[in-house]
Amino acid sequence: MEPNSQRTKVPAFLSDLGKATLRGIRKCPRCGTFNGTRGLSCKNKTCGTIFRYGARKQPSIEAVKIITGSDLQVYSVRQRDRGPDYRCFVELGVSETAIQTVDGTIITQLSSGRCYVPSCLKAAT
Template sequence: MEPASVRTKAPSFLSDLGKATLRGIRKCPRCGTYNGTRGLSCKNKNCGNVFRYGARKQPSVDAVKIITGSDLQVYSVRQRDRGPDYRCFVELGVSETAIQTVDGTIVTQLSSGRCYVPSCLKAAAQGVVENQCQHVKLALNCQTEATPLALKSSVLNSVQASPETKQTLWQLATEPTGPLVQRITKNILVVKCKASQKHSLGYLHASFAQKMSPKTLADHRFSCYCQAPQPGQGGPTEE
């Protein structure tokens, strides 16, 4: 045994640290290896036990321009006050305004926007300047464009749907007014649909969510604004 006189003594300024503890580390329940409490899995390569699925969620993009294949400018905009997965549609355009001056009448072009969030539509109907809407402002500053996703006929044929539904989808996909499906974020898509009173622009949002659990398999959840959310499953809406 090494003599006490030979042992390295701690510096005097560390003399009041007290007894060492195991704070900040934990023992792997499978192999017994000590890991940091912030670790996601055991550092023992032969073990590989997963402690938790801690993948940090990426922030959602505020505004994304949709490919329409025409002069129509449509944007998918995040509703900041509702959460990262709640989005709405904004349509931008240019309007002409006549201004009277001492030299005559000047016709100028002004950028105009229309937000399809019910509260913003109501404010616009009451005479509030619509360009003050936060969603329109985000669309005006947009620098991101959606990513088109190709539709394969083989995939469409394998879908469990009626022939009439498949024919409608194929017609929408082959129209020159932009792709059928576009990716907005990792989990949110914009899908082209038939224009209606509820979807006047001919687009709707769809989202995919994957919830991981160490004890269960991945739980895939799908939400589309064309359907009402199922009981117990909150789904993002656009309007």
């Protein structure tokens, strides 16, 4: 037998690809496992080396105060996980109440609010 016949036959359409490179692959410095360059951690489960930490997650809710000219505070709340144009409203009201006690009068501020976000409505019912 010839030494060339021991090699596996390569299909004709793959014959002109050239030499295989290790581009896009790097070796884990701790265990030696080959990983992709875009990976965040070693794919060897027993190693667990972290190459770089992922980007911080943006908050899923963003609120903007709407100026209405009344005592009520109204906020437009955007929920990122529902979609780019998904907005709801939250209404906060503050009222002062005087409570008579033996020691004197105590003035307190009571805050009340209404939430029009669907997750708030589900929790209230």
